[in-house]
Amino acid sequence: MTDTERTFADARAWAHTGTSLVLAAVADLDEAGFSADSVLPGWSRKHLAAHVAANADALCNLVHWAATGEETPMYASSEERAAGIAKGPALPADELRSWLNASTLRLAAGLDGLTDDQWQHQVVTAQGRTVPATELPWMRAREACIHAIDLGTGTTFHDLPDGFLTALVHEIRDKRGLVDLPDGPLPEVAAWLTGRPHSLADAPELGPWL
CATH class of the missing domain: 1.20.120.450 (dinb family like domain)
Structure with a gap:
């Protein structure tokens, strides 16, 4: 997005x-x-x-x-x-x-x-x-x-609108300078990008955002 x-x-x-x-x-x-x-x-x-x-x-x-x-x-x-x-x-x-x-x-x-x-x-x-x-x-x-x-x-992130999560992921990915994102459900990717608890396997740890 x-x-x-x-x-x-x-x-x-x-x-x-x-x-x-x-x-x-x-x-x-x-x-x-x-x-x-x-x-x-x-x-x-x-x-x-x-x-x-x-x-x-x-x-x-x-x-x-x-x-x-x-x-x-x-x-x-x-x-x-x-x-x-x-x-x-x-x-x-x-x-x-x-x-x-x-x-x-x-x-x-x-x-x-x-x-x-x-x-x-x-x-x-x-x-x-x-x-x-x-x-x-x-x-x-x-x-x-x-x-x-x-x-x-x-x-949880699963309670948030998909459109919001997509916009959030796009913004934080750009601000963090990331190219590739881990595979997984959109809410879990958003949780990972914001430095919150998530269920993604083998995703590198990120510091808190916001």
Whole structure:
């Protein structure tokens, strides 16, 4: 799949799918469940939920940039980004869940409010890439879909749309500079490329991505 085959409509649908999976994953977690380890080493589910919530808040900054032309970085600094993640474990489960829900609703409303012209406005990502605002749904789709799995409540790469997985595999393969991919089911290849647990035999170990 090429970049032109990953459509704007696709990305918006996948962002919605990922958001729904994240919110469903945390909907019934009590304090102990939220405090349990996530799939990511060294991160509890609270760390991860805070990261996803803070990411939505940060993307809202880029939505504001696209809507108004006022330069609004995702994060004021790397320290601010780290502080958002660290905030999670200190919050009670219900408060963290409320933050996650509210931030995703704000982001969805902001994206829905952009006009056709505003979607074409340039913004700058936390990695320093200048992109049109039309890239924001894809950025959110990656965060939400992959971290829904990382929460470790039962969602797997097999639950994600094939189109999303194909686009993800294409992007990460290019960023990692890989030519050949191991044989196996698409969800398992995507899991391997992102550095998550997978069932592929003899595939070389890759470091974490995202």
